Amino acid sequence: MKKLRIGVVGLGHRGRAMFRLAGDKFDYVEPAAACDLFAHNFYEQQWRCDKSIAEAYPDCVFYEKYDDMLEKAALDAVIVETGADVHADFCIKALEKNISVLTDIPVVASLDEADRLWKAAQKSTAMISVGANPNEQKFTVMLKEFYKNGYLGEPYCMEAEYIHWSRPGSTERVKLNENGNWRKLLCPIRYCTHSLGPLLAVLKEDLRLVCCMGTGQHGPREDYEEGIVKDDMSCAQFQTESGVVVRLLRNGRCRANIGHHNYRVFGTQGYIERIERNEKPVIRYNSDLDNPELREIGGEFMPPAYANNPDAIGHGGMDYAMMDKFLRALRDGTEAPISLREGLAMTLPGIYAEESSKRGGALMKMYYPWDKEWKTVFD
Ligand SMILES: NC(=O)c1ccc[n+]([C@@H]2O[C@H](COP(=O)([O-])OP(=O)(O)OC[C@H]3O[C@@H](n4cnc5c(N)ncnc54)[C@H](O)[C@@H]3O)[C@@H](O)[C@H]2O)c1
Known part of the structure; x- marks a missing residue:
């Protein structure tokens, strides 16, 4: 071949x-x-x-x-x-x-x-x-299965947070910025794709409305480089046409040595989450109304279908799967x-959210290239 x-x-x-x-x-x-x-x-x-x-x-x-x-x-x-x-x-x-x-x-x-x-x-x-790659992680695989099998019903509220530690001047941070400045400059909410991608996999609609607020900068002056105005934290809420709400927290600055990817999905019939507990991510879920105890399994990234493959490396195996x-x-x-449509559906909300936060948290309507009303300027 x-x-x-x-x-x-x-x-x-x-x-x-x-x-x-x-x-x-x-x-x-x-x-x-x-x-x-x-x-x-x-x-x-x-x-x-x-x-x-x-x-x-x-x-x-x-x-x-x-x-x-x-x-x-x-x-x-x-x-x-x-x-x-x-x-x-x-x-x-x-x-x-x-x-x-x-x-x-x-x-x-x-x-x-x-x-x-x-x-x-x-x-x-x-x-x-x-x-x-987060669309390939174990949590996303389970979320999709859970949804497909009817255990979740329809999601009506979801939330996610992606918090990446950031110590100014640390060796790792300098190396992560070895050739470009995007990590220093990008508004935190623009990096929403790791969080929204998995959640959108079980939503039948696009996100349609956004309201986002940024914190500004609250740390000591020496934490910030001259001329860089990136918020310490962005906090966005999105809504679909039918009213499903998605809440997302993304950091610019974080002094704790953590790398959280947390998700919670509330469905009409069930619930599933991937949350760091005692410094370990755990997936918990339930769809049994008579026995509301959550069932708990490991929250590692490795997609189950690749678990026995010794070649499955990169971010706990999800890079390999992708x-x-x-x-x-x-x-x-x-x-x-993972289609371009899926990619834009998880990317464009961050672009509108940044604009909303520049407007002090204004509620904005979002459009996509496949919409009749699509345009390349903000309302
Ligand atoms: N999905 C994940 O888990 C994950 C993790 C880390 C980074 N990323 C993504 O990976 C990408 C790269 O991240 P990074 O940390 O390696 O960035 P980086 O800034 O260190 O590297 C980018 C490289 O692109 C090169 N480049 C820029 N413009 C170019 C041009 N015109 N022609 C040729 N080369 C050019 C730069 O010289 C640099 O070496 C980013 O998009 C980031 O979002 C994804």
Whole structure:
């Protein structure tokens, strides 16, 4: 069988990890090309890598210019791992050349990008899949099963929080910002995709209204860099047409050494949550009205179908599950495992929420490229 020629743009720690996952764990992949603004990310050994990419894949060709890579590398697919606020144009260029895409999240950074990417995807013969790895985690798998089997009924209220520790000046933080500034600059609520993605998997409607408030900055002056005005915390509430409410907390600043991904889903027939308790995530659920005790299982990320696969690595196995599904779809010519529509449905609420918080928490209506009323300016 002809191998799939895969390229990557963006060789930060995430791009390197995803490229190596594809190159090392899937024997039908040829890690053919890599692109970054900085050649040292390819040629030199970097953080969390035992070898440089050049050393690990001697046949892989490095490009400083993305257009050159698309033109010359004869790729089947490109993995887009540039900073979180610069994905769309890389995806559009690949799709225009009918090269398939696995893009990290959030998918777009503006309404205009959403419009252009949506149109490019409609025209292209290639596939775009969204790298929403939390949609592969054990909690999401269980939530979908629970819903499909009727144990949840219909969700009417859901909440999530994603709190990532952030100690200014710490070695890890500096390394996470090794090449770009998006972690320092991005409004916290824009990184809503890890939280909304799993919840939207059991919602029949799009989120339609948003009200979001930001805290401003409350820490000591030395915690903040000159000119960066990012809120310490964003707190958003979303609502669907029929009234389902989704509440989401996202941090910019957090002095506790925690990395919470918490979720709670209240359904008409049942309840399910993934909450950190005693520093361990636990999934608990119930749908038995006569016996309301919650049943408890481990809350690790590993998707159950991959639990016995020694290759299943990356964020507790969910990166592997996502890559496996993407590469199989590419090889077999089937649909994107996580569609652009799903990606935009989990990304655009963050863009509207940021605007709502700039307007002091104003209630805003949200539209999507598949809506009749879709437009690329805010109301
Ligand atoms: N899903 C997850 O679990 C997860 C975890 C971490 C990061 N991410 C995502 O991964 C992406 C990358 O994160 P990171 O921390 O590695 O970022 P980073 O800023 O460290 O790396 C981005 C890389 O893109 C390169 N780049 C930027 N513009 C370019 C251009 N025009 N041409 C070529 N290269 C260019 C930069 O030089 C840099 O090396 C982000 O979108 C982030 O949201 C996802």
